[in-house]
Amino acid sequence: MTSRTAKSTARPTPVAALHIGSGDPVLLLHGFLLSPHCWEQVAQRMSAHCEVYAPAFAGHWGGPKVEGWAMDVYALADQIEDQLDELGWRTCHIAGNSLGGWVGLELARRGRARTLTTIAAAGGWASPSLSQVRIGLKFASMIPFIEIGKRLGGVAINNALVQQVAAMLVTKHTGAFARRDRATLLTAVLHCDAMIALLLG
Template identity: 65%
Template sequence: MTSGTARPTAPPAPIRALHTGSGEPLLLLHGFMMSPHCWEQVAQRMAGRCEVFAPAFTGHWGGPELDGWFIDISALADRIEDQLDEMGWRTCHIAGNSLGGWVGFELARRGRARTLTAIAPAGGWQTPSTLQLRVGLKFLSLLPLVKIGKLLPDAITYHGLTRQAVALLLTKNPEAASRAGLEATITSALHCRAMIPMLVSGLRFPALEHLSTLRTPVRLLMCESDRVIPNRLYARRFLEELPDSADRILVHDVGHVPMLEAPDRIATLIAEHVYASRTRLRAV
């Protein structure tokens, strides 16, 4: 619940990566200004059937430091590939939300994905374009709030009204999001070192290649009440360009980060896609 329980004794701690469970290798990728914390409830539910790895992106809370001021999707994917190599994962199942979905498509292009579950994926715009500019301005408008938030005491930073505002942006049902999940989301945003570099570099990001040639089995999960990148505008390329074999699912009654409010449903939708793929043998 977003209110009514005692406040934790300390703010959440950064996580370099969640790594739990055994079975099919599953990579979980978080969104822009988020962290592996957003996957905690889904990871718990998947750990009985999958070896789950959810790393923090470069420049994000808990992740590797930025090298310079330019960072793009390719650089984020490079670092994830290095981590997969360190773990001995030549390929794995991938689920990514928002920015994580965009990086997931890049990793699929590189042949690293057995399956891809893209949850409200970012990147469904041409470069340059009005859609690209609009989403950039939306995140840029958060910059003053982040700057102020860093100066405030915890009692205000994690106040119920702050959590409610964050929940209203990212979920459809604020009361369904856990207090711990919302506090980790706030902390992730305040400690995202990649915020300005990615917003500036984003003007130069190349657009996603045409998706019709993608060979990886894809499940697209569109969030019905997405207030960050609404389906009406930002899902069009994915709907039109993905192969006919791709699943296209509208997840009802959830916002842009559905793992916060509906972890059971999201875990089930990922698991279905992972296990359906086991009947489709592919050379990798």
């Protein structure tokens, strides 16, 4: 497990988990394709009153390797439960965004949540369903662009136009999205090995 504060070097580096502060245990779960970096500012603010843990999901930048050709939310919840056990956290406050919200809901179902806050939680659709297929196709349409980005590497990550497009996809107020954070977001997306496995799962 890697600890990291909100300050970072100019070049983003993978983080297995943010783990800072002391007090009530708080688990922060990132969204699909992202990494614990997206919680850095929140974790720093909360660390004065809480022990904050924000892990990388399996197959995501900084997280454990994906085993097998498919993965689902239950496997991700198993991974996080194992980490909670290692921390000695029987229960904790949980906040999750998108995929992280879905995993948070599963952890709450398993009795691991003291409280749960979800932000645009994924899931909630019938399986199979039109919504499930539509969302899967939306993410699948990104695969060619991600593959091109992987080949371009730093050229794509540090390109102002690419960063602006990425910012527009994730926030309404792009001016509040710092250039360093845009580069980190793009790096996380380009290093997510679980994309196809989760779409298949």
